[in-house]
Amino acid sequence: MKKSSRRQKNRQDDVVVCRCEEVTEAEVRAVIRAGYHSLEEIKRILRTGMGHCGGRGCLKVIARLIEEETGIPVASQKFPTARPPLKPLPLGLLAGYKNEQEDR
Numbered sequence: 001m002k003k004s005s006r007r008q009k010n011r012q013d014d015v016v017v018c019r020c021e022e023v024t025e026a027e028v029r030a031v032i033r034a035g036y037h038s039l040e041e042i043k044r045i046l047r048t049g050m051g052h053c054g055g056r057g058c059l060k061v062i063a064r065l066i067e068e069e070t071g072i073p074v075a076s077q078k079f080p081t082a083r084p085p086l087k088p089l090p091l092g093l094l095a096g097y098k099n100e101q102e103d104r
């Protein structure tokens with residue numbers, strides 16, 4: 001194995017593409033090479049997009065990896081439906097909890 005391709009492989013093993021679910025680029029590429037070519041399929045297998053950020057941090061990166069591996073353009077890929085809340089909220093806010101320190 002050439003030094004540059006070994007370095008490339010090590011880089012893929014280390015790069016975390018989904019921080020919420022701690023999924024690496026190498027894991028995503030392995031799933032794509034196993035025949036799963038949609039964001040929804042990869043989400044069901046690796047839980048990418050199901051973390052705290054709802055996929056805002058990883059789905060576009062994974063779509064680019066699908067494009068690299070399969071040639072399916074990012075523009076023609078179907079992104080999973082965003083579910084509310086659209087951005088992370090403190091649980092206390094949803095439960096109506098009132099922080100006493102904020103009143104002071």
Ligand code: FES
Nearest residue numbers: 018020051057058
């Ligand atoms: S980075 Fe993937 S769900 Fe947040």
